[in-house]
Amino acid sequence: MSGRIAPPSDEALTALKWAAGAGGWSEDRAEIAPHLVEWRGRWHGRTPLLLKPADTDSVSAIMKTATRHRVAIVPQGGNTGLVGGGVPDESGAEVLLSLKRMRRIRRLDVADRLIIAEAGATLAEVDEAAAEAGLRFPLEISSGGTASIGGAVATNAGGVHVMRFGSMRALVLGLEMVLADGTVVDELRRVRKDNAGLSLTPLIVGSEGTLAIVTAASLALAPRPATCATAWCALARIEDAIALLRRLETAFGMALEAVELVPEFGLKLVCRHIPGTRAPFAQPYPWHLLAEATSPHETASLSVEMEAALALAMEEGLVKDAVIAKNGREREDLWRLRHAMSEAQKKEGPSIKHDIAVPLVELPAFLKAAEEAVKRRLPGARPCPFGHLGDGNLHFNISAPAGADESAGRDFLARWEEVQRIVHDIVATHGGSFAAEHGIGRLKRGELARLANPGRLAAMRAMKRALDPLGILNPGVML
């Protein structure tokens, strides 16, 4: 939707430097370089200037200037996004705005279980601050050591605890935001309930930097678990995995905080490529489930209940085999089998990735249809659907045929968009989402235009026009 924006004039660049203040900008190629490459190397951008403001007033001054000169601004957090939403395009016309220097923890209210952090703070830094107060920030993604609060807000990040705590939007009590014209909108709430007028916050969460620059967030914290019961289960059918998920929910209620799905093929890749990993069971099983329940106090009953629930499930044939971690190290070993999935798949060779969600009632039929369609189009390709069964969000990744050489790998990846359309169409027929937790960015912009219904697109464009009439915020991303 954004009309192409001209490269900024020298006058505009000078004005932006003044707005960013001393130490607030850089033209050093070496310093800028890492900001221009998406971490998986899929996108390489160019920019005439890196802005790195230290406070909200500077961001406001920058956006006032960008509006006056109609300069395209690309906000960037930890640059761990997966859809190319945080890097400028190749035109060299877009100015990069890094929030990295804004990383203060402004407030931590223990009694209210909330923290107010600036956009550049990492998820890990926020969780560490919470931990000192015996609390935690429950959003857990594998890039949490680098990913920033602002980026997690911009993408409505999910992760392994969404089934219990929700995605980022559910954890954000309110935001401090700077609009395209420099207006500062302060919704940094210290209360969990506030209906004093329209709230811009939930619209900005997930807007991928296209509607406003997030400068700080008020976030809900949770008690830190004192006990946890972690189990790895072997299953014969995907239907059994869904049945076990519901069984565990009934057994543990909201104490159940993660239920992750791993296929046998994925487990094999991990054990093959990741040093120090081994399969929990001697024999192979089609599906594996990693389940974890926690309690905020010390209790032995959690493991006892886990054993009882799984023993019953095994008697009934729902679960084929199961292990429960006896200590922290065993727990980490089990989690590594899940967290290493992406790395293992990368080491196995090229893969085409999908970030989809389908209703659980549709999941078995979706998997059957999608795997058949993919294998028909890409003979020998090896689907590896894994991820967050607890909320129906799977990473339906497809590894190239075994032993594919470099040129075969290139041919395989050349089919990305074609295969993506095939898979996304099947997702749509099963009532699912083709962008569950990674967002649209540059990667799925065409798919959004292709698959979103006209009413939704009209509403999205109305929001964009209302908050960014000049189209200077992250043009080329999402809309």
Added chain:
Amino acid sequence: MSGRIAPPSDEALTALKWAAGAGGWSEDRAEIAPHLVEWRGRWHGRTPLLLKPADTDSVSAIMKTATRHRVAIVPQGGNTGLVGGGVPDESGAEVLLSLKRMRRIRRLDVADRLIIAEAGATLAEVDEAAAEAGLRFPLEISSGGTASIGGAVATNAGGVHVMRFGSMRALVLGLEMVLADGTVVDELRRVRKDNAGLSLTPLIVGSEGTLAIVTAASLALAPRPATCATAWCALARIEDAIALLRRLETAFGMALEAVELVPEFGLKLVCRHIPGTRAPFAQPYPWHLLAEATSPHETASLSVEMEAALALAMEEGLVKDAVIAKNGREREDLWRLRHAMSEAQKKEGPSIKHDIAVPLVELPAFLKAAEEAVKRRLPGARPCPFGHLGDGNLHFNISAPAGADESAGRDFLARWEEVQRIVHDIVATHGGSFAAEHGIGRLKRGELARLANPGRLAAMRAMKRALDPLGILNPGVML
């Protein structure tokens, strides 16, 4: 913000009737009358026409017509709102749009724990449908038998389970909405995770009918509790209530779903005015806490843990006395003491109400300052702060002096706005919200303009202009 809108022409009214279809409208004064009065009698409106469409297409046709003729439309659900947001004004220029005929349950997916209901369905109807599948719709407000899904969405309704399940926004997976120009926006998701572009849904939740007409909602359901432990605790100080809340959270984790606060004065009013109620303890205590934990499976441990937690708290002097419900009837008796608060206060005489939230760390200081200020301005007035301690949302209501006759009562109520400003200013100095769960409506429109920061107001107006450029949706409400 809405420029005054002229009364609709006969031509416009005729066109609206055509759009609404056969049986889709009424001019019968008797039928219309109950729709014009806010249930507490605080607002009485007028309207030339009641529209009652049976489906989304009719709502779309109505809004297209309303846009063409620039007719003001006031959407109404169960008409149980507390801020006058669902009744037309006295001008007679606003056309009433009731969603009551749209009450179908369109879908119930047990495996996915979701239900898609039309806007006119009541919360109770949705919960009953869920119950047949062993599930529940966890949003619980006392007007749930009449309040509609559409109204709960429009006000981002809260209630007694927000501490565990969040307000309405957290339970809405997606909405079907009709914009002012008749555009139908379908975000009726069947998955919990979807980041495929900007989502209009979270902005519309809480927009009080000023941005779009909600026609249906996809809602998250939860397992139905099989066991619950309900306790009533007596406390000496508000600080102890907060400490006990955190204690219980650590003991029960997310199994704790309600922690309600009642002051001794409020308990006295209930026992005085509500037949069949009695105080749990022989002697008076300054504060009372109603706490409930639940489990989705049958278990004796919940009550055992509640007893242990409260026994320890009593040993330490944190709790002065406590009772735990031994059966369903005792549980209902305890809950009636809480739910009858409003009715009892009404029977006691006039009262000035506030719907506020403050950070728990500020609550003791807020209560002291607010009670002193109120008593200074209204000698003899009797503050009765009660409500949802679990999320810091209290109904800071003030009963008229004891034995106030009718004219004294009128004088008392004449101070509503003045006292409201005094209380809201104190809320603001303590970092709280002056509209926690009931919204703005007509009641607090002036307070919103007075207390919201300029940046927030600018953002709200930009949203309003973007989605309702003619200002025909619920003019006079909120903005």
